[in-house]
Amino acid sequence: MHYKYLALASLVILYSLMFIGGYLQASGQGLACPQWPLCPSGILPTAEYLTEWIHRFVAATAGVVIIATGIGAWLTKGSHTKIRITGTLAGILVATQIGLGAIVINTKLHAVIVAIHNGVGILLFAMTLLTVLFAFRLSHGPKIETSA
Ligand code: HEM
Secondary structure (H helix, E strand, O other), X not given: OOHHHHHHHXXXXXXXXXXXXXXXXHOOOOOOOOOOOOEOOEOOOOHXXXXXXXXXXXXXXXXXXXXXXXXXXXXXXXXXXXXXXXXXXXXXXXXXXXXXXXXXXXXXXXXXXXXXXXXXXXXXXXXXXXXXXXXXXXXXXXXXXXXX
């Protein structure tokens, strides 16, 4: 059963993304690239906008993998309501977070928007982590009750 590895990959990519976001902010490069969705250099990375470019590229990758995990939660045999809820919420939150990223740029790092971007990131991490835990539990199959 490969679903649990897809879920795990989404968590690892998301964690890396949050790490890069923290670096982006602490290093003061948040507005290095003042446009959205592409930096002035276009689709390919350049040294000038590298951290911003990596944050956006990993965000796009995380978006695809987290949404695929959310869809997988519905399609995987034996899945239950809990994993469907956490997987779907993670999909909704990742789309929201990418939209918020655009607002972070367009409002030139408005403090409230950056705080919301951070807060939604934490909620997204929580939902993704729960989805991974449920996915690993699923792969062990249904528990067989034995009577003493
Ligand atoms: C799944 C998607 C995303 C996640 C999980 C995420 C997560 C984060 C995190 C955790 C931070 C650090 C915030 C802090 O320390 O308070 C951050 C910063 C930032 N993010 Fe994202 N981000 C995502 C997508 C995006 C996108 C698509 C953009 C813009 C195109 C973006 C733009 C920024 C910027 C500009 C900062 C730095 C803010 C500052 O310097 O104050 N993010 N992100």
